[in-house]
Amino acid sequence: MKTSGKVWKFGDDIDTDLIIPARYLNTSDPEELAKHCMEDADPKFADKVSESDIIVAENNFGCGSSREHAPIAIKAAGISCVIAKSFARIFYRNAFNMGLPILECNETDQLNTGDSLSVDFDTGMITHQQTGNTYKTKPIPVFMQELIQSGGLMNHIRKKIQNNQA
Amino acid sequence: MGMTLTEKILAVHAGTDQVKPGDLINARVDIALGNDITAPIAIEEFKKSGALTVFDKDRVILVPDHFVPNKDIKSAMQAKILRDFAKEQGLTYFFDAGEMGVEHALLPEKGLVLPGDLVIGADSHTCTYGGLGAFATGVGSTDLAAAMVTGEVWLKVPESIKIVFSGTLRPWVEGKDLILYTIGKIGVDGALYMAMEFTGPIIETLPMAGRLTIANMAIEAGAKNGIISPDTITRDYVEQRAVRDYTFFSSDPDAGYAQVLEFNVNDIEPQVAFPHLPENTRGISEVGQIIIDQVVIGSCTNGRIEDLRTAAKIIKGHAVAKGTRLIVIPATPYVYRTALKEGLFDIFLDAGAVISPPTCGPCLGGHMGVLAKGEKAVATTNRNFVGRMGHPESEVYLASPAVAAASAVLGLIGGPDQL
Numbered sequence: 001m002k003t004s005g006k007v008w009k010f011g012d013d014i015d016t017d018l019i020i021p022a023r024y025l026n027t028s029d030p031e032e033l034a035k036h037c038m039e040d041a042d043p044k045f046a047d048k049v050s051e052s053d054i055i056v057a058e059n060n061f062g063c064g065s066s067r068e069h070a071p072i073a074i075k076a077a078g079i080s081c082v083i084a085k086s087f088a089r090i091f092y093r094n095a096f097n098m099g100l101p102i103l104e105c106n107e108t109d110q111l112n113t114g115d116s117l118s119v120d121f122d123t124g125m126i127t128h129q130q131t132g133n134t135y136k137t138k139p140i141p142v143f144m145q146e147l148i149q150s151g152g153l154m155n156h157i158r159k160k161i162q163n164n165q166a
Numbered sequence: 167m168g169m170t171l172t173e174k175i176l177a178v179h180a181g182t183d184q185v186k187p188g189d190l191i192n193a194r195v196d197i198a199l200g201n202d203i204t205a206p207i208a209i210e211e212f213k214k215s216g217a218l219t220v221f222d223k224d225r226v227i228l229v230p231d232h233f234v235p236n237k238d239i240k241s242a243m244q245a246k247i248l249r250d251f252a253k254e255q256g257l258t259y260f261f262d263a264g265e266m267g268v269e270h271a272l273l274p275e276k277g278l279v280l281p282g283d284l285v286i287g288a289d290s291h292t293c294t295y296g297g298l299g300a301f302a303t304g305v306g307s308t309d310l311a312a313a314m315v316t317g318e319v320w321l322k323v324p325e326s327i328k329i330v331f332s333g334t335l336r337p338w339v340e341g342k343d344l345i346l347y348t349i350g351k352i353g354v355d356g357a358l359y360m361a362m363e364f365t366g367p368i369i370e371t372l373p374m375a376g377r378l379t380i381a382n383m384a385i386e387a388g389a390k391n392g393i394i395s396p397d398t399i400t401r402d403y404v405e406q407r408a409v410r411d412y413t414f415f416s417s418d419p420d421a422g423y424a425q426v427l428e429f430n431v432n433d434i435e436p437q438v439a440f441p442h443l444p445e446n447t448r449g450i451s452e453v454g455q456i457i458i459d460q461v462v463i464g465s466c467t468n469g470r471i472e473d474l475r476t477a478a479k480i481i482k483g484h485a486v487a488k489g490t491r492l493i494v495i496p497a498t499p500y501v502y503r504t505a506l507k508e509g510l511f512d513i514f515l516d517a518g519a520v521i522s523p524p525t526c527g528p529c530l531g532g533h534m535g536v537l538a539k540g541e542k543a544v545a546t547t548n549r550n551f552v553g554r555m556g557h558p559e560s561e562v563y564l565a566s567p568a569v570a571a572a573s574a575v576l577g578l579i580g581g582p583d584q585l
């Protein structure tokens with residue numbers, strides 16, 4: 001699996017209130033949430049972002065609440081993957097459970113808004129399309145790869161239920 | 167090698183004798199919790215899974231505490247999803263308006279979460295129950311859906327950090343100050359993916375309210391869970407209320423820790439966390455002059471009866487400063503009634519406060535005290551992120567009920583000693 005897109009760069013500790021402010025949590029409709037994605041970090045973000053773009057951040061991306069609205073908003077805004085030095089724990093599991101690809105990479109300080117990247121999820125390799133530089137990411141644990149392969153946690157469970165009923 | 171109490175609880179729930187940090191386990195959950203923001207997504211996923219009934223109707227708990235009483239049409243629709251599902255599934259513990267309180271204050275109070283439990287909740291402050299000696303962690307709605315179906319959750323066994331508090335507490339220093347101080351020292355990702363185990367002579371004598379406050383904010387240091395070894399204080403608290411049997415676990419003397427931090431509390435004064443991260447802490451003497459528009463006393467961090475008693479003690483005989491609004495939010499109906507009976511409401515009302523029904527309310531900028539552009543608030547809550555309590559250009563300062571109460575009277579951030 002591969003993706004490529006333009007980088008939108010953010011800093012440390014991008015919390016879930018910045019990703020999707022609580023004032024919009026009276027709905028879980030992905031289209032509605034996408035309109036307000038990253039609004040308090042960059043009010044114009046939802047207008048500027050295009051399909052398959054990539055969010056790049058520094059440490060502790062997604063800290064704060066357990067709201068799955070955060071990965072939902074990011075995914076529905078068209079973002080194809082999030083790359084950060086580290087992720088907050090609940091955001092990390094939510095992303096895997098929902099099928100939003102995320103990668104941990106120590107060198108995100110070398111990436112900037114407007115860079116074009118291609119990302120190979122199988123090898124975990126990021127390539128900077130303008131400079132040709134490559135960056136390594138942390139391998140995804142086998143168990144979580146299985147989750148992704150079954151199409152997220154609920155698909156995994158659906159399969160189990162179907163097998164039990166069969 | 168020995169195990170920490172976090173590891174022991176996880177091992178038991180995974181049906182094995184031994185786990186070590188990094189192990190991925192599938193564990194049985196004792197309680198799976200959702201609220202009016204996170205449960206609607208979980209319920210939708212549950213339905214799509216093809217499952218017909220939840221794994222155990224006594225162990226799936228729904229609390230619509232964020233926007234109930236329904237604040238607008240959209241949140242009314244969300245709360246209705248919970249109401250309908252609770253009815254259809256015959257859930258034993260669904261707390262609607264009237265019985266509803268802030269989930270993490272309500273569940274311990276009702277004896278629904280207990281020492282030795284493994285609790286998951288689709289709410290990040292589920293870690294609160296670590297104060298009782300449970301393993302409790304926040305998850306997303308999909309995890310909640312999966313647990314509602316299977317009664318299980320996948321977890322990575324966390325490394326543990328041990329935090330030892332010793333010395334003598336200064337006046338007005340309480341659980342909130344200890345956890346704010348700790349987060350100030352290690353940062354908002356200082357315990358990322360880890361278990362924070364709080365211990366030492368100060369914790370051993372700390373009342374349950376303070377323990378719950380400390381465990382509540384473990385997530386603000388990025389931790390998976392916060393935990394305190396259960397003891398006689400725990401027993402006194404749970405004995406009368408427990409709806410099930412419970413087990414006390416404690417860490418082995420030779421358990422492994424990624425890090426041990428020792429703090430002498432003699433050095434710790436009441437703490438204030440400046441905008442916009444809980445790690446931006448300062449001692450009250452270093453705050454400077456910050457005029458405030460609003461004070462909020464409430465939330466799952468500090469909305470218990472002990473917190474209201476502290477606030478009332480300080481406010482008694484004073485009035486809220488002109489130009490400042492004080493909003494007091496008892497976290498549960500029990501807290502509400504007790505405060506009423508003890509005459510605390512008279513003290514608050516005489517001082518000019520607003521008393522809200524139990525709700526998360528302004529804690530997440532929902533309702534009952536949302537901030538306007540440029541406004542500043544002192545809150546006993548747990549997060550001061552950008553826009554957390556309202557307008558993105560408003561500011562939240564986190565503090566204990568004592569500091570919040572004193573600040574309401576002063577009209578600027580200050581401690582009880584300044585009154």
Ligand code: SF4
Nearest residue numbers: 268465466526529530
């Ligand atoms: S009181 Fe605040 S932190 Fe606690 S559960 Fe409610 S919104 Fe979350």
